Amino acid sequence: MDPKDRVAIITGGASGLGAATARAFVERGGRVLIADKAKEPGEALAKELGAAARFVEADVTSEAALNAALDVAEKELGGVHVAVGCAGIGTAGRLVGKSGPFSLDLFALTIQVNLVGMFNLLRLCAARMMQNEPTQEHERGVLITTASIAAFDGQIGQVAYAASKAGVVGMTLPVARELSKFGIRVVTIAPGLFDTPMMAGLPEEARKSLEATVPFPPRLGHPREFAQLSLSIVENPMLNGETIRLDGALRMAPR
Numbered sequence: 001m002d003p004k005d006r007v008a009i010i011t012g013g014a015s016g017l018g019a020a021t022a023r024a025f026v027e028r029g030g031r032v033l034i035a036d037k038a039k040e041p042g043e044a045l046a047k048e049l050g051a052a053a054r055f056v057e058a059d060v061t062s063e064a065a066l067n068a069a070l071d072v073a074e075k076e077l078g079g080v081h082v083a084v085g086c087a088g089i090g091t092a093g094r095l096v097g098k099s100g101p102f103s104l105d106l107f108a109l110t111i112q113v114n115l116v117g118m119f120n121l122l123r124l125c126a127a128r129m130m131q132n133e134p135t136q137e138h139e140r141g142v143l144i145t146t147a148s149i150a151a152f153d154g155q156i157g158q159v160a161y162a163a164s165k166a167g168v169v170g171m172t173l174p175v176a177r178e179l180s181k182f183g184i185r186v187v188t189i190a191p192g193l194f195d196t197p198m199m200a201g202l203p204e205e206a207r208k209s210l211e212a213t214v215p216f217p218p219r220l221g222h223p224r225e226f227a228q229l230s231l232s233i234v235e236n237p238m239l240n241g242e243t244i245r246l247d248g249a250l251r252m253a254p255r
Helices: 016-027 039-052 063-077 104-129 159-182 204-211 223-235
Strands: 007-011 031-036 053-057 082-085 141-146 184-191 242-246
Touching (some): 016 223, 039 053, 159 242
Parallel strands (some): 184 242
């Protein structure tokens, strides 16, 4: 699918991987609906991108909020052809730590945002995309979800986060198979260590230590590289039902 003149909704689009993807999509002639809970940065990004962008404050776990965002995409931008799910939270803690068992509420919150929120995006966007006119390749839409290499190499202390991201990976193939008859593709990206706002809060020594664990290139990934892969997925009709690791050959150690 050619991104030009297509509309993408990007959750978690106000910063990090989502913001880079929004910029890249607009640079290729597309239009974007930025959906995020962070109002000020979301509005600032939409203003930066001009007429090709809109911002809607939205919680991915809310059916009403996400449907309202999709309404804006259809009415003000012209449709919903691509969805990129970047919204998520990072939580850490051992199954049983010094203060006792891992918080059940925190585990449930991690699953709710990272997995249930992604499922919410998939189901609501797919329902809209089914109504799209197909392209010459018979495509009606592209759904891109974000997992993590923690889904495969979860470290000690990542039990909740790894479980939520493994769930995202697990949805990919069955959803791709189900939606194939409608011409809607589903691909998951599993990033490694990326230079996002979450990483920016780490001390410089900790950042350098993390960079040294990546075989090549020996650095944190740039958000624009995630955006580049997202556009490649949109453009290549044979990419479907797959999870792509974007990690510089990193395989995380147990801790």
